[in-house]
Amino acid sequence: MGGCVTTPPSEDPVLIKLTEMDDRLRKVERLADNQSLVELAGQIADIQSEIREIRGDVETLRYETEGAATRQRDQYLDIDRRLQTLEGTAPPVTASAGTASGFGGGPGASAATGGPVVAAPGAGGAAERASYQAAFDLLKEGRYEQARAGFEKFLAEYPGSDLAGHSQYWLGETYYVTQKYDQALAAFQKAVNQYPQSRKLPDALLKVGYCRYELGQYVEARAALNTVLERFPESTAARLAGQRLDRMQSEGR
Template sequence: AAPAAAAPAAASSAAEQEEYDAAFNLLKDGYRERAIKSFREFIARHPDSPLAGNAQYWIGEANYVMRNFRQAIEEFSKVGKDYPASQKAPDALLKIGYSHYELGAWVKARAALNQVIARHPGTTAAKSAEARLAKMKKEGR
């Protein structure tokens, strides 16, 4: 499924939005490596943009989709560290949990998923974390 475009958290310049959209379209069209490069360039040029947290999230997501789970964890972690107020922070933490799950790191997966629920109660990410924890319990993990 193609990723859904996220609305910016605050006003960004038309040029920033255009640059972000170009990178996002690369990702949507399946050009993951090119999208990663474009999102990295966007963050380097616009580190304080309201879209920077989203850009960092999509770098993690591209790695996740390519099954580069260790790199995905590193990239998703930057969302929470560098952009804690980002609307993508709950999803980034969720994907850290999913990535640990894919690597078979059950304790780390469980810890990340429980953090999603504790830090972002009632969100879609929290509901997804609860579902994954239930799946893990059913699997005996």
């Protein structure tokens, strides 16, 4: 009887085929592993990029927040200084035979000591000044909406008053200090246009420039601030205008 012929493993076509398939499968698995690593590396790179962007956004936000806080602090310091100035230099309200009461609330000098004695105004004058003072007191207390209503009421009732220019200016301040720059700009511009003889004209022009700055209207802001320097070179408003112009230059605006 003849025996079966045994094919060596190295020559077995089935085994060879299985071996080839196994090799191919391993190559595919290695490629898959490599592809996963590539994708993972890409994801890591994307995450790192996003982290850098977030850090940049945080730094930008921090800068803007600090800048806003600085501007707000400057605004409050500015209005406080101006309020104190007005209180110290305002004319007296009433006077009796012996005393005169300062407009800002300070005591006046008596006639016996040689100080100024101002004749008591008529009923209309007293009511006018009381209306103005009431609005001004609200402004000093930080009650800006009530102060705004008070100044608007004063302007409606006493449009020809000597204090109308002041009232229009402080109306603008009630908007400015609360960062309502569009409304503030309109109020300050009205103070400039309608009350050119007011002592608050330099300050109103200055605040027109400030509002333009806050609104990003840098060309107009620079023009307004330069107007203050040209028309009122010796005033405090001119000094503040110069400081803001220097700041704009350092900011590249």
